[in-house]
Amino acid sequence: MTTAQSEVNPDAEPQVQTLQCMEVWSGHESFHNSVSVPGIDVWVDTDPFQGDTRGGDVHYVSVCGAGRLSRFAVADVSGHGAVVDEMAERLRVLMRKHINTLDQTKFARALNREFARLQEAGRFATALLTSYYTPTDHLVVCNAGHPRPLWFHHDTGAWTLLDQTSDSDGDAVNLPLGIIEPTDYVQFAVKLGRGDLILIYTDALVEASDPEGRMLGEQGLLDLVSGIDTNNPEAVSRRVAEAIAAHRSGAPADDDQTIIVLHHNAADPPPMSLGEKLKTMAKMIGL
Structure with a gap:
């Protein structure tokens, strides 16, 4: 199993990677890169607070044995150092x-x-x-106290909040939806359209303050991204970061900042050769 945990030069040209079956891609260091899984293109941009090597924002991307299920997660852990390292590994x-x-x-x-x-x-x-299910184009979301993602609807050109009040279509994936006992986390499912974007981020974005000390807030972020050109999904995370920096009038962020963009290309997983199937089975049983 391969994990992407090495440092990446933010000035370098991003290298698009394709995740293999049973692979987990993760890290919590300064990171600017992209990866492709069946049906979804992913761009991850993480900048730890004050230019530190590692921060408290942790990202994960994984793909299942058959390439039908991909998972995208972000965690915002308070603090830095060994505590975050341990939680990232867990x-x-x-x-x-x-x-x-x-x-x-x-x-x-x-x-x-x-x-x-x-x-x-x-x-x-x-x-x-978040989990993307290729056969039905559904995104299953579970929010554990995190800022709500934003959803760009390609067919209407509108950005909306992504939460349990979004147009849910959970019956198609036969999942238990709603509150996950004994937690207060809510699981829900939406069906993505081709060309849709999902913007996942940490609280540094909504807590970004202008020179007068006014925080951007959730609605402010929604208004901000509504003015961003989405024709090139590859550039969306960079444009969001630039707009946030402009809101702060160039002042540095006062927290770790992570932006993850998911672009729904709706592609099906490629057929697997016999050798690939055997290799995947071996990974599944730990060989």
């Missing part, structure tokens, strides 16, 4: 454990236990779990 293990499961219920409960352990140590964290 969450990566959870991603790997649940890599073939569309229903995020067990994953969310395990995540809740990890967050409770953090709280006992005086720390806190939020997370957003």
Whole structure:
């Protein structure tokens, strides 16, 4: 299994990678790169606070054994250093454990236990779990106290908030939707259209302040992205970052900042050769 955890030069030309079956792509260092999974193009931009090598924002991308299920997650863990390193590894293990499961219920409960352990140590964290199911073009979302993502609808050209009030279509994926007991996390599902974008981010965006100290806020972020050109999905995360910097009048962010853009290209997973199937089966049973 390969994980993308090495530092990436933010000035370098992004290298598009294709995730292989049973692979987990993760990190919490300064990172500017892209990856492709069946049906979704992903761009990840992470800038730790004050130019640190590593921060408290952790991102994950995984793809299941058959290429039909991909998962995208971000966690915002308070603090830096060893505490975040440990939590990042624990969450990566959870991603790997649940890599073939569309229903995020067990994953969310395990995540809740990890967050409770953090709280006992005086720390806190939020997370957003999303899973894309290629056969039906559904995105299943579970929000664990994290800022709500934004959804660009290609057919109308409009940005909206992505939450449980969005047009839900969970029956098509036969999942238990709503509150995941004993947590207060909500799981819901939406069907993506070709060309749609999902913007996942950490709270540095909505908490960005102008020179008068006014925070951008959720509605301000929605207004901001509504003025961004979406014709080139590859440039969306950079344009959002530039607009946020302009709102701060060039002042540095006062927290780790992560922007993840998902572009729904609606492509089906490629057929697997016999050798690829055998290799995938070996990974699934730990060989």
